[in-house]
Amino acid sequence: MGFLDFIFGAEKRQVEHYINNGAVILDVRSQREWDAGHIEDSVHIPLSELNNRIAEVKKLYKPVIACCASGIRSAKAAKFLNLNNIEATNGGGWVNLKKKL
Template sequence: MGFWDFIIGTKKRQVEKFLNKGAVILDVRTQREWDKGHIEDSVHIPLDELNNRVEELKQLNKPIIACCQSGVRSAKAAKFLNLHNIEATNGGGWVSLKEKL
């Protein structure tokens, strides 16, 4: 098993763990990106709106799997949510996350 296989496998296990806890998928891409396609039943809050809408996510009382286009913005979102006492992980790009679901 190579390094990247290990990283990808770790992320997949983390996503599975969160899904087993009833996690919500949070898409932090822009409205324009969202309109081109997204994971069914995911919550859409663009990254630049997250600070003002964090209470909405707290009210869900569920873990969060953040996704975006490539995984960069979702990593920022997961870190931000964890700092606000919301259990969150970076699900990476939405297309690859959709394949894991």
């Protein structure tokens, strides 16, 4: 197993762990990106609105897998959610995440 396999294998296992624990997918892309395609049954809150809508996420009472287009915004979202006592992980880009599901 190479270094990249180790890193990305750990990421996949973490996403699987969250899914097995009833996690909700939180898509933090813009409305335009969301309208162009998204994971079925995911929740849409753009990253720019997350601070003002944190109560909505808390009311889900579930761990969160954040996703976006590439994984950059979802990493920021996951960090923000964790700082607000919400169990969250970065699922990366939504297209790749969809393949893992």
